[in-house]
Amino acid sequence: xxxxxxRRSVLAGALASGAMASPVCxxxxxxxxxxxxxxxxxxxxxxxxxxxxxxxxxxxxTLVETHRTFTAxxxxxxxxxxxxxxxxxxxxYEKVAADGxxxxxxxxxxxxxxxxxxxxxxxxxxxYDRLVIAPGISFNWSALPGYDEAAAKIMPxxxxxxxxxxxxxxxxxxxxxxxxxxMSVPDNPMRCPPGAYERASLIAWYLKAKKPRSKIIVLDAKxxxxxxRLFQNAWKALYPGQIEWVGLSNGGKINSVxxxxxxxxxxxETYKGTVVNxxxxxRAGTIAQVAGVTDRTGWCPVDPITFESKIAPNVHVLxxxxxxxxMPKSAFGAFSQAQICAAAIAKLFANATPDRPKLINTCYSxxxxxxxxxxxxxxxxxxxxxxxxxxxxxxxxxxxxxxTRALEAKYAHGLFNTLTGETFG
Amino acid sequence: xxxxxxxxxxSFVLAAVGGASAADAPRGASSCIGCHAARPGIEDALPSLxxxxxxxxxxxxxxxxxxxxxxxxxxxxxxxxSDAEIAAxxxxxxxxxP
Numbered sequence: 001x002x003x004x005x006x007r008r009s010v011l012a013g014a015l016a017s018g019a020m021a022s023p024v025c026x027x028x029x030x031x032x033x034x035x036x037x038x039x040x041x042x043x044x045x046x047x048x049x050x051x052x053x054x055x056x057x058x059x060x061x062t063l064v065e066t067h068r069t070f071t072a073x074x075x076x077x078x079x080x081x082x083x084x085x086x087x088x089x090x091x092x093y094e095k096v097a098a099d100g101x102x103x104x105x106x107x108x109x110x111x112x113x114x115x116x117x118x119x120x121x122x123x124x125x126x127x128y129d130r131l132v133i134a135p136g137i138s139f140n141w142s143a144l145p146g147y148d149e150a151a152a153k154i155m156p157x158x159x160x161x162x163x164x165x166x167x168x169x170x171x172x173x174x175x176x177x178x179x180x181x182x183m184s185v186p187d188n189p190m191r192c193p194p195g196a197y198e199r200a201s202l203i204a205w206y207l208k209a210k211k212p213r214s215k216i217i218v219l220d221a222k223x224x225x226x227x228x229r230l231f232q233n234a235w236k237a238l239y240p241g242q243i244e245w246v247g248l249s250n251g252g253k254i255n256s257v258x259x260x261x262x263x264x265x266x267x268x269e270t271y272k273g274t275v276v277n278x279x280x281x282x283r284a285g286t287i288a289q290v291a292g293v294t295d296r297t298g299w300c301p302v303d304p305i306t307f308e309s310k311i312a313p314n315v316h317v318l319x320x321x322x323x324x325x326x327m328p329k330s331a332f333g334a335f336s337q338a339q340i341c342a343a344a345i346a347k348l349f350a351n352a353t354p355d356r357p358k359l360i361n362t363c364y365s366x367x368x369x370x371x372x373x374x375x376x377x378x379x380x381x382x383x384x385x386x387x388x389x390x391x392x393x394x395x396x397x398x399x400x401x402x403x404t405r406a407l408e409a410k411y412a413h414g415l416f417n418t419l420t421g422e423t424f425g
Numbered sequence: 426x427x428x429x430x431x432x433x434x435x436s437f438v439l440a441a442v443g444g445a446s447a448a449d450a451p452r453g454a455s456s457c458i459g460c461h462a463a464r465p466g467i468e469d470a471l472p473s474l475x476x477x478x479x480x481x482x483x484x485x486x487x488x489x490x491x492x493x494x495x496x497x498x499x500x501x502x503x504x505x506x507s508d509a510e511i512a513a514x515x516x517x518x519x520x521x522x523p
Binding site: 355394 | 447450452456457459463466467468504505510
């Protein structure tokens with residue numbers, strides 16, 4: 001009872017000072033409730049904000065996010081194949097706000113780790129005790145000559161879900177039967193390592209049904225990829241002769257692109273496509289670079305227990321922007337990291353020592369709507385990094401019966417619903 | 426001002442320690458809710474673990490770990506956890522309201 005009254009009085013105090021000054025930087029609060037600013041409202045950032053409010057309700061949490069609607073990448077390949085509407089991918093921040101998270105719908109343009117201030121585009125400063133940066137990925141446009149925002153309107157990347165997803169969908173619908181779909185896939189690290197092969201599978205599923213004389217060529221900057229045997233077996237069984245995969249050693253790495261001719265130039269050959277999907281090389285989201293928490297790889301090194309940046313104190317980085325051992329950049333991984341980081345930050349505010357965590361990652365992919373497969377891993381801090389627990393994790397069995405594939409496809413939907421429900425629902 | 430600050434610190438510590446066991450989720454447990462939803466009303470989700478008997482969760486995890494129970498992914502995940510870790514996770518979920 002006493003505790004509840006106390007919380008109310010703190011809240012009342014915060015509201016009162018909010019009337020006099022911007023609530024997030026009012027000095028009265030600065031001395032009291034810890035302030036956490038989160039930049040980026042995806043599975044990592046929004047998941048973190050809610051988890052922290054759940055653990056330590058009195059912390060002032062402000063979530064800075066440009067868009068009022070979040071468009072999820074997992075299952076966006078289903079949209080490309082016409083299996084799902086984009087609206088099924090979209091979520092709002094109402095429930096996040098209802099948990100007591102203050103939403104700031106505008107971009108953050110600067111971070112000053114010295115004065116612990118984030119500046120929003122409107123000029124509003126947000127002061128923090130701890131900052132969490134969870135911006136996802138950005139494209140390293142300069143690493144692929146010829147590819148830029150304008151070229152992406154002709155040869156979509158569809159690697160940020162939304163308009164780009166629908167553009168690729170429309171292009172596939174408009175393509176005549178007999179056309180060639182080209183996909184260019186970068187080297188790791190990339191967001192969702194199996195996602196490109198799931199996309200190739202689902203595009204093939206669509207072509208097989210609607211445009212059977214068409215084919216898809218996957219030009220890959222790698223010689224090996226996630227769940228490779230599972231995907232290649234599925235392609236042989238489901239789409240014989242319709243998917244051609246060209247790995248690095250066979251000239252699959254694309255060096256430049258030409259949107260005028262819709263062509264991709266590799267070491268040995270220039271490929272021309274009717275529909276061209278270019279997934280460009282990636283790095284941490286722009287604000288991570290602006291904040292100076294990226295290293296020369298373009299990604300963010302973090303402490304494995306607290307996810308605090310190894311470069312800037314009091315700044316934590318979560319999700320796809322980080323390099324966390326061999327953990328793939330996935331929605332599930334981002335969400336798992338968010339839970340760990342929220343618990344760690346609550347402990348730090350309470351002057352306690354954060355626990356040594358263990359993280360699970362599970363990624364589902366489908367090769368057809370009823371043909372699922374997964375890769376799982378259990379990770380733990382070892383020294384300064386995260387390593388996979390030996391003997392655990394791995395891929396779905398190569399020889400699994402169709403019933404297992406169907407069950408994994410069903411669980412893929414379950415995972416999507418759970419992750420989005422936990423984060424936004 | 427001073428008084429409200431002192432009260433605040435007390436309430437913060439209580440919230441962090443007593444208010445939600447989420448702060449003290451045992452190793453690995455917070456990842457479980459990526460598939461086994463903690464919030465109610467999520468469609469097509471896998472069974473929730475909240476409020477389940479600890480013995481049920483422990484037995485299932487041990488069976489998955491030893492490949493005694495048919496599985497898709499749980500056999501691969503269970504192999505990453507020790508007996509003590511499994512027991513702690515099972516106890517933690519058992520303590521929560523379903």
